[in-house]
Amino acid sequence: MSTIETASYKVTDDFFGAPYIDEDAERAQPSPYRYIHGGFTGTDTRFSFCFPRSEDYQGRLLQPLEGANAGHETVNTGPLGLVTGGLEMAFRLGGYTVESNMGHIGDVMDAKAGPDPTIYGYRAAAESARFSKHVASQIYGAPPRYAYVFGGSGGARRSPLCLAYAPGVWDAALPYMGDAKDGDYGDMRRLRQGAPNFASMFNVQRVLREKIYDVVDAMWPGGSGDPFAGLSTHQRQELQNLYRIGYPRGDEFMIAQPMGQIWLWASMAARIVAEDAYFQRFWTEPGHVGFDEPQHVVDDLIDTTVEVKRALSAGDLVRDPSFQGAEFGPLRGLASIFAGMQGADKLLSAIELPEVPGGYALGAGVTVLSGEAAGRQLYCISAARNVWLCDGAGEDSNRRFRGMKPGDKVRLNNRDFLAYCYYYRHHFPGSPEYDFLRFGGRPIYQTYEEPEASPFMGTVHTGKFEGKMMWVHHTHDASLWPSQGIGMRNNIIRECGEAAMRQKFRLRWTENAEHVPPAMCPSPPTRAANTWLINYQPVIEQCLADLAAWVEQGIEPTGTNFEMIENQVYLPGDAAARGGIQPVACVTANGAARAEVGVGETVVLEVKAEVPPGAGTVIAVRWDFDGLGKFPLSEDVDGKSATVAFSRTHGFDKPGTYFVTAMVESHRQGDVSATSRRISNLAAARVVVRA
Numbered sequence: 001m002s003t004i005e006t007a008s009y010k011v012t013d014d015f016f017g018a019p020y021i022d023e024d025a026e027r028a029q030p031s032p033y034r035y036i037h038g039g040f041t042g043t044d045t046r047f048s049f050c051f052p053r054s055e056d057y058q059g060r061l062l063q064p065l066e067g068a069n070a071g072h073e074t075v076n077t078g079p080l081g082l083v084t085g086g087l088e089m090a091f092r093l094g095g096y097t098v099e100s101n102m103g104h105i106g107d108v109m110d111a112k113a114g115p116d117p118t119i120y121g122y123r124a125a126a127e128s129a130r131f132s133k134h135v136a137s138q139i140y141g142a143p144p145r146y147a148y149v150f151g152g153s154g155g156a157r158r159s160p161l162c163l164a165y166a167p168g169v170w171d172a173a174l175p176y177m178g179d180a181k182d183g184d185y186g187d188m189r190r191l192r193q194g195a196p197n198f199a200s201m202f203n204v205q206r207v208l209r210e211k212i213y214d215v216v217d218a219m220w221p222g223g224s225g226d227p228f229a230g231l232s233t234h235q236r237q238e239l240q241n242l243y244r245i246g247y248p249r250g251d252e253f254m255i256a257q258p259m260g261q262i263w264l265w266a267s268m269a270a271r272i273v274a275e276d277a278y279f280q281r282f283w284t285e286p287g288h289v290g291f292d293e294p295q296h297v298v299d300d301l302i303d304t305t306v307e308v309k310r311a312l313s314a315g316d317l318v319r320d321p322s323f324q325g326a327e328f329g330p331l332r333g334l335a336s337i338f339a340g341m342q343g344a345d346k347l348l349s350a351i352e353l354p355e356v357p358g359g360y361a362l363g364a365g366v367t368v369l370s371g372e373a374a375g376r377q378l379y380c381i382s383a384a385r386n387v388w389l390c391d392g393a394g395e396d397s398n399r400r401f402r403g404m405k406p407g408d409k410v411r412l413n414n415r416d417f418l419a420y421c422y423y424y425r426h427h428f429p430g431s432p433e434y435d436f437l438r439f440g441g442r443p444i445y446q447t448y449e450e451p452e453a454s455p456f457m458g459t460v461h462t463g464k465f466e467g468k469m470m471w472v473h474h475t476h477d478a479s480l481w482p483s484q485g486i487g488m489r490n491n492i493i494r495e496c497g498e499a500a501m502r503q504k505f506r507l508r509w510t511e512n513a514e515h516v517p518p519a520m521c522p523s524p525p526t527r528a529a530n531t532w533l534i535n536y537q538p539v540i541e542q543c544l545a546d547l548a549a550w551v552e553q554g555i556e557p558t559g560t561n562f563e564m565i566e567n568q569v570y571l572p573g574d575a576a577a578r579g580g581i582q583p584v585a586c587v588t589a590n591g592a593a594r595a596e597v598g599v600g601e602t603v604v605l606e607v608k609a610e611v612p613p614g615a616g617t618v619i620a621v622r623w624d625f626d627g628l629g630k631f632p633l634s635e636d637v638d639g640k641s642a643t644v645a646f647s648r649t650h651g652f653d654k655p656g657t658y659f660v661t662a663m664v665e666s667h668r669q670g671d672v673s674a675t676s677r678r679i680s681n682l683a684a685a686r687v688v689v690r691a
Contacts, residue, residue: 017041058094065151070102121458126166150174176472180487183460196424203421222594222686246567254478282419302359363417372403463492474513528629639670
């Protein structure tokens with residue numbers, strides 16, 4: 001293995017010092033590759049490159065960008081490769097990978113860069129990619145012929161900036177699950193974003209409590225379709241406001257189990273509370289619920305000082321027998337996700353309190369008052385009984401409860417979070433989702449300016465970029481709602497015109513997909529997450545392959561046709577009319593979305609599925625009758641047809657409610673034995689079995 005020469009490399013961006021390599025090793029899994037790690041002198045920018053064997057390389061650079069705030073350069077090679085695609089996907093696509101920590105270590109700004117959003121938004125990624133080409137030339141004899149940048153969530157926030165503001169580095173971008181924070185080319189100001197839509201979501205969970213599960217049931221297949229039944233006036237108002245802002249219908253279970261949304265609150269709470277008079281006025285001035293209608297919040301108040309029993313790591317929560325009960329499931333799952341993202345399995349990120357505090361725990365502030373960790377400000381992002389999982393911002397996030405000992409004191413206070421639950425009424429952007437909060441163009445409630453977002457989120461998007469872009473958005477994403485999916489398309493039209501949009505941009509929708517794969521989502525008691533959500537990663541891989549074919553061969557990819565009505569996305573039920581690449585599926589029980597039968601009485605279950613033209617054929621149809629998500633029964637599919645229909649009869653030997661689900665998979669070449677790019681969709685019908 002020859003030594004990589006770095007001295008002749010000249011940085012393009014003079015913010016960065018000379019590159020260095022501090023690790024260069026051969027690794028064997030998932031297949032042999034060369035791993036190189038390093039950074040740029042005088043900065044916090046770090047990178048990692050993974051170069052496959054020459055026989056597996058097809059001249060492509062693939063650069064996945066981490067989600068959330070980023071800050072790590074080893075996500076794609078770690079446990080969260082499930083989200084970014086992992087090395088297996090990159091090597092199948094014939095590329096080597098570049099990862100950058102986007103210019104900062106963990107959640108702390110680079111001292112040299114300060115709050116400059118351009119460093120974290122695209123410049124660190126671009127210089128890392130440029131240097132990787134210098135290294136690739138030494139390994140393969142030439143730089144890559146093509147380069148692609150992609151990422152989900154926070155990675156979708158930043159990948160369009162990379163394409164727009166680092167011309168010549170990448171040929172195309174594939175953002176998925178991105179936002180509509182769009183503006184004009186050259187606007188390098190920090191974003192203004194306080195996530196008012198998440199505030200509405202948190203408030204619905206808080207005011208509905210257990211009634212949220214009645215809403216879930218009403219909106220699942222075969223439900224009543226009336227999510228407001230049985231709710232109080234205030235509960236109805238808050239749920240209606242949430243739908244108006246654009247929360248995806250059919251995904252209500254995730255209101256009860258917030259994930260990345262509550263992390264965002266924890267990451268920005270200390271900053272926006274300090275900067276915004278709203279949080280004080282909410283409790284002290286007319287025109288705010290905390291002052292005018294305190295009955296909606298006072299019963300949920302927490303303000304107490306306690307001594308901590310012990311601090312816990314994600315590993316403790318996953319392995320300790322004390323925390324294996326079902327009530328700890330969401331907390332364990334969230335702890336595992338964030339530990340994987342930060343490589344922090346042993347980081348003390350939770351506390352065990354002496355007893356269950358009264359009030360409403362989610363979002364509450366945790367101020368450490370004594371001991372080695374004194375002064376840190378964290379926030380509860382999940383709670384079960386007397387265990388609180390917490391996060392924060394900056395060094396507080398990096399360190400959490402490190403150094404905490406039993407008996408150390410903390411103050412628990414949720415006044416700021418309760419104010420945040422009504423934040424959406426008083427802070428909102430100019431986008432049409434919030435028009436219902438205006439009358440005659442003027443706000444109904446007193447408004448406050450949205451705060452500056454973390455500089456890690458970069459700047460506004462622009463539609464002026466060289467190269468191609470494919471945008472993938474999900475219909476059931478509780479973190480980036482459907483209305484966010486059309487922002488880039490509209491911005492390109494505004495800045496560049498309709499013809500330019502058609503020439504360089506495609507939008508594809510993925511039905512029944514959440515912000516993370518179902519394996520990382522909590523499951524309701526009655527059905528596994530993978531019986532109502534699909535794994536979107538094969539879609540991303542196929543879209544990357546289609547994007548490469550567009551760039552390299554001029555093969556234009558299809559987009560997905562849709563309608564946007566009341567801030568909800570509606571996809572045509574016919575595959576040909578819908579387009580895109582995902583199969584369309586429909587399941588009925590006794591010919592309807594709902595059947596009621598007795599124990600032992602058979603039900604006729606039918607599934608129909610169709611693949612859009614040019615997207616391949618159906619390669620698998622599998623059934624799940626009991627909600628466990630194992631899909632044990634398969635139909636005989638040969639991969640030759642784009643349209644299939646199957647019928648089964650089934651009887652249930654126990655009373656209860658069952659969501660009979662069919663999982664349908666397609667493949668571009670109709671390969672029934674394919675191990676990748678199996679594009680899935682699902683459909684379900686409700687069967688109520690009477691005693």
